[in-house]
Amino acid sequence: MENLKKPNQNSSILNKTVIVYCFLFILIYSCSLPKEEKKDFVDYVNPYMGNISHLLVPTYPTIHLPNSFLRVYPNRSDYTGDLLNGLPVIVVNHRFRSAFTLSPFNEITTVNPVINYSYDREKITPYSYQVFLDEQEIEIDYAVSHQSALYRISFEKGGENYILLSTENGMLSWDGEAISGYQIIDNNNKVFVYLKPEFQPEKINALEMGELNQGKSAKGRNAGIVMQFNKKNDEINIRYGISFIDIEQARRNMVREVEGVAYDKLVELGRNIWNKALGKIEVSGGNEKDRKVFYTSLYRCYERPVCVSEEGRYYSPFDRKVHDDLGRRFYTDDWIWDTYQAHHPLRILIDHQMEEDILNSYVLMAEQSENLWMPTFPRITGDLRGMDSNHGVATILDAYKKGLSNFDLETAYDACKGAVLEKSLSPWSAKPAGKLDEFYKEHGYIPELKEGELETHPEVNPTERRQSVTVTLGTSFDEWCLSQMAKELELKEDYKYFAKGALNYRNLFNPETKLFHPKDVDGNFLPNVNYEMPGKPEARGYYGENNAWVYSFDVKHNIPDLIDLMGGNDSFTNQLDKMFAKPLGMTKFHFYRNMPDHTGNVGQFSMGNEPSFHIPYLYNYAGQSWKTQKRIRSLLNQWFRDDLMGVPGDEDGGGMSAFVVFSLMGIYPVTPGIPEYTIGSPAFESVKIHLSNGNTFEIDATNLNHENKYIQSARISGNDLNSPWIQHNELINGGKLALNMGNRANREWGLNRSRNEAESQK
Numbered sequence: 001m002e003n004l005k006k007p008n009q010n011s012s013i014l015n016k017t018v019i020v021y022c023f024l025f026i027l028i029y030s031c032s033l034p035k036e037e038k039k040d041f042v043d044y045v046n047p048y049m050g051n052i053s054h055l056l057v058p059t060y061p062t063i064h065l066p067n068s069f070l071r072v073y074p075n076r077s078d079y080t081g082d083l084l085n086g087l088p089v090i091v092v093n094h095r096f097r098s099a100f101t102l103s104p105f106n107e108i109t110t111v112n113p114v115i116n117y118s119y120d121r122e123k124i125t126p127y128s129y130q131v132f133l134d135e136q137e138i139e140i141d142y143a144v145s146h147q148s149a150l151y152r153i154s155f156e157k158g159g160e161n162y163i164l165l166s167t168e169n170g171m172l173s174w175d176g177e178a179i180s181g182y183q184i185i186d187n188n189n190k191v192f193v194y195l196k197p198e199f200q201p202e203k204i205n206a207l208e209m210g211e212l213n214q215g216k217s218a219k220g221r222n223a224g225i226v227m228q229f230n231k232k233n234d235e236i237n238i239r240y241g242i243s244f245i246d247i248e249q250a251r252r253n254m255v256r257e258v259e260g261v262a263y264d265k266l267v268e269l270g271r272n273i274w275n276k277a278l279g280k281i282e283v284s285g286g287n288e289k290d291r292k293v294f295y296t297s298l299y300r301c302y303e304r305p306v307c308v309s310e311e312g313r314y315y316s317p318f319d320r321k322v323h324d325d326l327g328r329r330f331y332t333d334d335w336i337w338d339t340y341q342a343h344h345p346l347r348i349l350i351d352h353q354m355e356e357d358i359l360n361s362y363v364l365m366a367e368q369s370e371n372l373w374m375p376t377f378p379r380i381t382g383d384l385r386g387m388d389s390n391h392g393v394a395t396i397l398d399a400y401k402k403g404l405s406n407f408d409l410e411t412a413y414d415a416c417k418g419a420v421l422e423k424s425l426s427p428w429s430a431k432p433a434g435k436l437d438e439f440y441k442e443h444g445y446i447p448e449l450k451e452g453e454l455e456t457h458p459e460v461n462p463t464e465r466r467q468s469v470t471v472t473l474g475t476s477f478d479e480w481c482l483s484q485m486a487k488e489l490e491l492k493e494d495y496k497y498f499a500k501g502a503l504n505y506r507n508l509f510n511p512e513t514k515l516f517h518p519k520d521v522d523g524n525f526l527p528n529v530n531y532e533m534p535g536k537p538e539a540r541g542y543y544g545e546n547n548a549w550v551y552s553f554d555v556k557h558n559i560p561d562l563i564d565l566m567g568g569n570d571s572f573t574n575q576l577d578k579m580f581a582k583p584l585g586m587t588k589f590h591f592y593r594n595m596p597d598h599t600g601n602v603g604q605f606s607m608g609n610e611p612s613f614h615i616p617y618l619y620n621y622a623g624q625s626w627k628t629q630k631r632i633r634s635l636l637n638q639w640f641r642d643d644l645m646g647v648p649g650d651e652d653g654g655g656m657s658a659f660v661v662f663s664l665m666g667i668y669p670v671t672p673g674i675p676e677y678t679i680g681s682p683a684f685e686s687v688k689i690h691l692s693n694g695n696t697f698e699i700d701a702t703n704l705n706h707e708n709k710y711i712q713s714a715r716i717s718g719n720d721l722n723s724p725w726i727q728h729n730e731l732i733n734g735g736k737l738a739l740n741m742g743n744r745a746n747r748e749w750g751l752n753r754s755r756n757e758a759e760s761q762k
Helices: 009-032 247-257 263-278 288-300 343-350 352-368 392-401 409-421 435-443 468-488 492-501 504-508 556-565 569-581 588-594 615-622 625-639 655-665 728-732
Strands: 087-090 099-105 120-125 128-133 138-144 148-155 161-174 179-184 190-197 203-208 211-214 217-229 235-243 281-284 313-316 321-324 676-679 686-690 696-702 710-716 725-727 735-742
Touching: 087 190, 087 235, 099 138, 099 148, 099 190, 138 263, 148 247, 148 263, 161 190, 161 203, 161 235, 179 247, 190 247, 235 247, 263 288, 281 288, 281 655, 288 655, 313 352, 343 352, 343 392, 343 655, 343 686, 352 392, 352 409, 392 409, 392 468, 409 468, 468 492, 468 504, 468 556, 504 556, 556 569, 556 615, 569 615, 569 625, 615 625, 615 676, 625 655, 625 710, 676 728, 725 728
Parallel strands: 696 735
Antiparallel strands: 087 099, 099 161, 120 128, 128 138, 138 148, 148 235, 161 179, 161 217, 179 190, 190 235, 203 211, 203 217, 281 686, 313 321, 676 725, 686 696, 710 735
């Protein structure tokens, strides 16, 4: 028995040897594994994400530098388009083909103004484009700067080489050194080009009226200039500049940015610029898919608006004049109906100086226009006056309440006031206010047509109709914004007037259904309204693009009152639950045939359209924060993915992408104009927002994984937090939001309110 207690020396040595060999094996094996390559921020961007839409317009794989007006994407019908329709020079307006088209080719037979290409090996980054025109055997490399770009064209066949520049409607000419000219774009505005080849062409021909002839200029529809090069010039660099001022400015833009710069150097410069922009927010942890979705969404937030200042001057389509920008860049091309919710608030955090310049630009646009009205959809070619409401007022108020002031608040207020009181409230209408507007001011709602009643008011767009509920709710929000601006400016009578109008949404609330319901001119609810498919097509009779379920929560400025209207917290959250759970009630074919904008469905909720963005966060306001945490993570996983169909709807100018950026970080600005953020459920263990004031705000989530999406406890800058809100001043001053996550809901967390919201609405 004594011998059994003694250790076997040989066995002990053997065990130690086995342990050593196992350790060495693990060490050698781990060293032999392929190491994950460290990526720069821009390497996570996938420009193809969302290029195949579910129903609406898809995203576009845009090549551009942040907020620059020279943007291009491949000329094709859609992502699955089998042919490239020439090569792009500049895309002026979203969803349109390039202004000017470049077409290289090998031999002259019949020359069309735009040559269609079979293509292969396409690769797109935010700053470069590569493609092989396989039948022509031409390699294309492209790199972009802010107002100019470079095409490197490599001919592989041999023989004579040709490059055609064409315009849909304009003029082009050869001056012995370069092609220059213009194209007429929307509203009779012009975009100018100056394009210079690296080598002198042997011959110049002009394409005009469908005929190719000797000549050095061409004008009109589908006009073009053809450059013929010696067969020894197998690789040709083409540099060009773009301007909205004139040809000379286009030349100066080219010289300043790309003349003498090699292709590889231009690619490097663009890559560095993008890394700096995307690096303003650093995320780590989570999974690769979420990082790709995050940085792709952040990249799309830099596509609009664009700076059109050119060496201290800019062309304004609002008065058709060239102005000195007085040292402040002029921005346009912003779809404010979409972007006021999250896109502008995001920019306030990471580049507040740019946001101030953007808002200053909008004030200038109003001053340069025939009427002093805040723009609605300011584009490169003028204001579209699209959609409903005038939410430019929200961008002004939100910025001011968050400490931005480098713009004229008084003039901005006058312009916002004019856009609400003097312009018609009718959707997609630029006409002055009419009798419907007078009715709204007297009765507090837009009346809807009765069954069989014909429209007689000329200010109503016959295609869009009145959209009475949407317009009433949207204008109520705009009037609340105006009331808050009037308070800041100490305009007491204006404040009282607009504060009353801010409650007009109450006039259409139906207490029986807990939905907003259209009324006729006599104040009666219209009978037989189908809440799921109202006023078809596209719900444009009573609502707009979305149905009654979505708009039943469109009272961002007074959520406590909306909760009271619906019967309190339990009734409110039950209504939210019901919306997410209620089936379409018909086949998808029938639903989407009439409601193509109402995409990304979860029940009656539409993730693919902007009025829905804030809805998942509303559980926070009614004491069920855990449902916001569950819902927001579910929606992000369901509808936003790193693939061709990874966006659920119509991404208009950064609005939807900014929702994704905020939501993946774990916070969201539900009400522009109230300087706070509500808390959701972050997708990353660490988020660092490098604020434009030099501070850094951090969001740390411990124990985070796919299942651990529920907040167990929270601290803000070292203090316990049992409220699902943080204030803007807490964020902008730097600090840390620390969240402890788990896989079971803590239903007691988030029950407190950090301030008296009801009091703030008065």
